[in-house]
Every structure is written in structure tokens, then in C-alpha cells.
Amino acid sequence: MTNAWTDIKNTDLVIVMGGNAAEAHPCGFKWVTEAKAHRGAKLIVVDPRFTRTASVADYYAPVRPGSDIAFLMGVIRYCIENDRVQWEYVRNYTNAALLVQEGFGWKDGLFDGYDPEKRAYDMDGWDYQRDDEGYALTDPTLQDPNCVWNLLKKHVDVYTPDFVADVCGTPKDRYLKICEMIAECSAPDRVMTSMYALGWTQHSKGAQNIRGMAMLQLILGNIGMPGGGVNALRGHSNIQGLTDIGLLSHTIPGYLSMPKDDEVDFETFMSTKLNKPTQRGQTSFWQNYRKFMVSFQKAMWGDAATAENDWAYDYLPKLDVPYYDILRFFDMMSKGQVNLYFCQGFNPLMSFPNRAKLTEALSKLKLLVVMDPLQTETAHFWENHGPFNDVDPAQIATEVLELPTTCFAEDEGATVNSGRWLQWHWPGATPPGQAKPDTWILSNVFLRVKELYRTEGGPFPDPILNLTWDYEDPYEPTPAELAKEMNGRALSTLYDPTDPAKVLVEAGQQLPNFAVMRDDGSTMSGCWIYAGSWTEDGNMMARRDNSDPGDVGLFLNWTFAWPANRRILYNRASADLAGKPWDPARKLLEWDGERWTGYDVPDISPTAKPGEVMPFIMTDEGVGRLFSRKGLKDGPFPTHMEPFESPVPNALNASLRGNPVARVFSNDLEQMAGIADPDFPCVGTTYRLTEHFHYWTKHSRVNAVLQPEFFVEISEELAAEKGIRKGGQVRVWSKRGEVFAKAVVTKRIRPMLVGGKSIHVIGIPIHWGFMGAARKGYSANTLTPFVGDANIDTPEFKAFLVNIEAAEKGPLA
């Protein structure tokens, strides 16, 4: 989230699209209710189903799964055409005026320079025209045909209301009404917030869905505003934290990148990360990259990381592909290329697509280790559970270890909420049986591996032998020790660069913030964005002062928010060019003539003069990007793409299948239905229910009672067409597998008119499996396709093709 749950109360308009907050994030959604009750805010819901959120909305419209980009580009077109633009914001705080290189173009659903063999664009021209010093050329009058604004206007031209209605299946009058409601928020004193979740990410073009909304919010001037922003509701309790700490194939804590093969030494690695400003006088905060990177290497390898050995740069593994994400790794596993796999609190057999392929892959491992508080399906994948897990243990050679771990009630530490608050929690229960903390288990394994390397030797043992491990009890590092390590400390005394007599931080002390970090090896920090979370004043994440000066919903003394305890990102943009709040009634920050003052920690240097230093300090332009340059593989603007399994051809280009630059493995492509495949006429989409959390709550008796068994949701029209009765058993199948379920026949889903034909949507909740207290059931991922988003490979769970029939005599009977 750019903002926070508690900030939603400051909004005038909430758009929930790509999520179902009332159902999946109920206690956060209460802030929408608060805004409606106390500010008269309105709520719009755009979703394939009339969801629980829709049931309390002021306005609802259906949208076909996987067509959101067309909808959003249409709204942008509407705003431009009707002059509903926050002009001062767009001119000054976005890259609207910057000139793009000649020759940038888009035609028939593709940007210029597409190579179908490589499934990639030539991205060279996706950049600005520059002067001799490398600064971008601009046209503040927005007349130049190559300025971002004019290119955007041209790009969205095709998304007329008729086009949107035809592609999205949204009735035109409903769509136009929503455009009108959104467009009102272009006024400087009207603010919209966007709340989305997996409904936008789980597509082969998920990142572009979100970009579409980010662009719209820039055009409306809603980024940085109280009650505004682009707000990812996020999933698990610490999904934000694990992303921050970089537990992903291609990242280093604090959103740094893992090095690639060609980055042969530290200087080569750094050469692409200098982040020189592209406009004069701008902050371009990532110019500090080197300080954060060196501090990270010092946290990992201490004295073994020196200037002479490139800060132990060789200790980091190098990537020969963009990342070894889960889809790629399961594909490798299915080909017999993987031997050992560890699953820590993660149940991939339920949560990744094409379950048959997952089972096949796990069966080819030598050893599978599962560390979890619960007995998961993954740990038990080799057990026969009748139709719910139809395998023969005798045929499966994989050895399995099931290791019991503690859960939240029994452990201590911080989890990070969607609003980036690091909230500390304390243990209050004795772990059951032999359950142990993950830290104890990992330490025991690691120290044994280290000992084997010490005694036996082996390939490149240095990063293992030299890993910092100065915990009081090496077998049980405490949460406090680990938290302090992430915050970082001074390794030698730090002096003020402007006044060398002045000591900033004594050697050995915790760092107060990331501003004091150095690239000379005198500071260490495991995760630079967490600097300030555990300082010499103690554990800031454990703070519990819930006062809220100004009643702005920020709670600055409640726990700690990264970065620097800032609660609203880009908050400098809540004030105009002169530093006055756009909306005096919604003041966040203000320029007092000398510095920024107000309720939040300024997201800019406190003395950066308004009018000179622009608000988007993390970009090298200093402004928000309507044109994202080379940031995303599938284009600098979002363009309409169909899901890989689509009920209609792409209206822009019938020969395109899915996202033209998404990675797809050939054997998976064979297992996908064709475009408008007559054998699979219905669109399947998966989702969560308020009573359940993924595959955990089926182990909880109360939740198992509340929603005991697997069902699918279909419209009355589809039920009539197929002779399916309410509560009857149905069979749903895709090209990858079949499931049997109870049919919930409902008015909440209606057929949609798309490309002149009526399309049925089938809703498939995800929560059942063969372990736990709930009735055993089929799992939704039996059906879903093995393909992900082009930029990050989040699987396409929200739009795929299935068929359905009544099956009264099926296995559930």
C-alpha cells in the first residue's frame, strides 16, 4: 500500500477492482465503511461477480475476468477527452512533458519491435530524448507529438466506450457512469483510493493491470494524498515483510537486485545502478544504492567482506535467467532436474497451478522437507486419499521429512501489514508436542552443514564458513538479535561528513536511520529500509501509542513503518508546487518557508525547496511515470491482452494468444485450451471466502464448520442450460484435470455479452484439500494453467477456460 488501512477514512471515492475487500480483508474494509458514514464517500465495485463488497457498494458493474486493462485505459481516455485531469499535478509531478525517442509506436495490439521467436520486445527506444548531459528533453506546453502526454492520448484512443463494453462485457451505461464518478476526483480537493489484491495480480499481465490504475491515479492527482494512493491489500500476514527482506529468487533485502552472470564484478554490477537523475536537481534516491548494498554484504559476511575482495561479491550466486521462480522450478522438477526441496510454511501442492504436474514433479525429488505448524497436503502428497489425492505410494520414491514448527501464538517477532507497519508480537502459548521455532531448526541444519564443510571441504565453502553468526546461542538466535541485525549498526565511529569533528554514531551502536549508511564498509544493515526499527532507543516496532494528532489516521507512534516511519508514500505530492496542501481540509505536509512540516514524515529531504525538487524521489526523473520506459517487459503503457485461455480472440489482433511476452513452457502450452475453444466454453475464475484463509483454516474446526465443503458458483442461466440443480453435484474440467463439486446456483454471477456472444463465468473458491478438519474436497488448482505474469510470473489463476456438466452420480454422491 502507498497509504494505510486507517487512511482510507480520508477518501471520497473507493474503487474496489481486482479484489473483494469486504470478504477477504474485512477488518480493513471497515475503514471504507467509516469513509462512507463520516465523509459521505462512495464505493464502486467492478468485478465478474456481485461480491460481498459489491453488496455494500454504491455502484457495481461486472467485468469479464482478464479484461481490466481495456476498462482502465478506457477510463483514462474518458478523463482526457472530457478534460477531467488534475493539470497542475500532471504537468509538474508526472513525466507527461518529457519527450520520448522518435519511432516509438504501437499497432495491432503490439508495440513496435516485437520478436515472436524470442517472445520479447526490442526495448531500446523505450526511453527519453536526451541533451548532451544526458538529461531528458521536455516540452512543458505538451505540444510536441512525442511528449509522453500526446503518446498516451494516442495510445488510449482505441479504448472507446463501445470497445470497452464489447471486450469487458460491461454494460456501456454502467461503464460510463463509473467513468463519470472517477473523473470527479480530478478536482484537487476530491480524492479516490484504489483497493486491489490478487484479482489484479493473478493474470499473465498482472503488473500492467496495476500500472493502469497507477497511471489513472497520477492523472487524477491522487498519489501522495490522504485518502488516495494505489493500495495492494496483500495476502498473508507477513507477505509484505518477506518481500521487503527479499526472499525471492532475484532480490536482496530492501528491493536490491541479485546479480546476473554478466555482472562479473562489483563495479560492473553497480554500473547499471548509478541512477543519475534524468532531470536537473532531482533527488533520485537510488543513487545511494551502493551504500545499501555494501551494508548488506557487511551484514552477511562481516570482516570477510572487504573493499579488496569486492565486498565478497563472489559469495552471491549469479542468475543466468531472470529468476528461478516457483513455476520454473516445478517445471525443472518435473523434468527430474531437482533433488532437494524445502517448504517452510508453504503448501505448493495446493497453491500452484496444474496440480497433476505438481504431483509428478514432487514425485521426482530425492528428499522433500516440510517445516510447518500444520500437516499439509504437500507433506502428504504421496498418501492416497481416494479421488482427492489419487496416487500410489508404492510408485513414489521421494523421501519426506515433516517437521513441526511453532505458530504465531508461540513465537516472537515482527510481521509487516499491507501499510508497511512492522508490528511486534509476543508468544503466549507453549508449543504443542515437539514443535520448534523455524530459527532453531534452520540454525541446527545450517551449523551442521557448516561443520561438514569445515571438516570435509567442498566446492567454494567460503560464503558458508564466513556467514556472520555472532548470536549468543548459535543454535537459537533470538528475534531481538535478528531484528537488530536487519536494522544495522555502525562498525566504526561515523562522523558527520560536513563537520568531521561531530560524531553521528559511535562504533557498535544501532543506526538511527538509513541516511547515515556508508559504502566504505563502516556500516552494516541486513535490510536498509528497516533502519530505524531497532535503534539505540530500543524496539520501535513494539511501540503502542495509538494517539493520532490531527485525527489524520497516521498513528506515527504506533509500531514502525518503513521507510523512516513514513505512513504515506510520496506524501510531498499532497501539496502543490508552492508547498501548500492541494486540499486545505486534508493537510498532510506543508512548506513553512524553510522546511516541510506536518503530520507525516516528509517523503523528501526536509529542506528540499518546493518547485525545485519534485516529489517522486525514487524515480530518476523526480516525477511519476505515465510512460514506464523499460520498467516492464510488456510495454511502457498497458495494452489490452487476453488471458492465455480466452473465450474470444483479442479484439486488437486475433492472432495474439495471451501476453505475447510472457514465458510459457512448450509442454504447458499443449495443455491449454485454444482461443474460443468449443470444448471449453466457460471462463473459470478462483477466489477466497471470508470464512477461510487459503489452506490453513480448513484445519480450524470453527472455520471448517462455517464453510465445510467445496462448491462452485454458477449463474441461473448456465444452470438452466446444463440442467444443473441447486446443490446438485457437477463436474468441472479444464484441459488439465477435473473436479467434482456442489453447485451453488446464484444471481451473483450473470452471463456477459462479449464480442457478440454470451459468456458464462464459473466461480471456484480455493480452500479445500485432503488434510484438516473440513470435508475432503477437490482443489481449484487442478484446473488452472501453468503460466504466469510476464514480469514476475504470478500464475494466471483468475481467468482460464473450463467446461461443466451435471454429475449427480459423481464421487461426492
Next chain:
Amino acid sequence: MNIDLSRRGFLKLAGAGVAATSLGAMGFDAAEAAEAAHVRAFKLATTTETRNICTYCSVACGIIMYSKGDLKAGEHAELIHIEGDADHPTNRGTLCPKGSALKDFVKSETRATQPRYRAAHSSEWQEITWDAAFDKMARALKDDRDQNFIEKNEKGQTVNRWLTTGFLAASGSTNETGWLTYKTVRSMGILAFDNQARV
């Protein structure tokens, strides 16, 4: 909005039948005080309170856990109740159907409670000690890394990676667990490393 008098202190005071005068001082009138004076002691008054955060979604509601026994005092602590934390700015005491039933998750009959091992082709689990499990994992890791670690690619560039072992981390676990996981996994050269954020 902070409740100065701790909930537990209040319950002790109100439920344990103390003199009406102190209840009067707390804003109860005499009739209410008399009523309160003879009600049974509230069950939670004898428990230990612990502040925690709901483990499910990233709204991250504040919760209060009530246990019999005090972990901090080295006692066995049995969780008996969980409720929303009224002091928490996000949820202000409310919990959804998942958070309200957290205790059933902690006490689920299908919690894993014992290290277990499944041999190749077997249809049964067998119990294993932690020590034996650690030795098995360490040996498997060492052998696999020794056999498959790649120091240089075809171009002769130093790559120091290991691709035949992978690790999935838990986004329901704490930052501190995440950081220790990061350190151990990366230092061994593993690149197949992900968490639920990928989904």
C-alpha cells in the same frame, strides 16, 4: 484512547468482588457496584494476557491472547481464548470469522507435533528424532551441493550457484525468521528461493 488501567487489572478489580467504593471511583453507580460485587470472578482474570497479531491476512489485526500459565515466568502456557485488541488502531477490537476462530488454528488436531519421516515407496510415516532429522538434512544438502554446485558458467564467468536444491519460505512467519532463512539459503548459493508473494 489508550486504556491506562490494563484490561486484566480492570477485570480483577471488577470481577473479584472488591469494595463498591473503588467501583464507584471507576464510574459505576452504587447499584451497579452492588451487582458487580457478587458476580462470579471473570474467567479471564486469572489468565496471562499477551499482545499478538492475527496470523492470517495482512490487515494484521491486533489480538489479545489469554493463557493459563505465564510463559515469561517459565510456566507451561495453555491458550484458552483470543479476542480483538481494542487499542489497535486498525481493527479497534474487531475480528473477522478467521481471526475470531484463531484458537482453533493453534489447537488444531492436525497440527504437526512430532518430526516424522517417510521412506521411499512407503505408505507410512515413522517417527524420527530432531537430531536424526538434522543429520539427514545436513548430509543431503552437503552431498547435493558438492555434486551440483556450479562455480563457473560456459563463458568462464564466476557464478557460484546451486540449482538442484530449492527453498520456499513462509510469508506467515516473522521478519526475523525470514532474515535468518535468507542468510542460510543465500550463503549456500541457492537461487530457487521464493515465498507466497510469488502467488
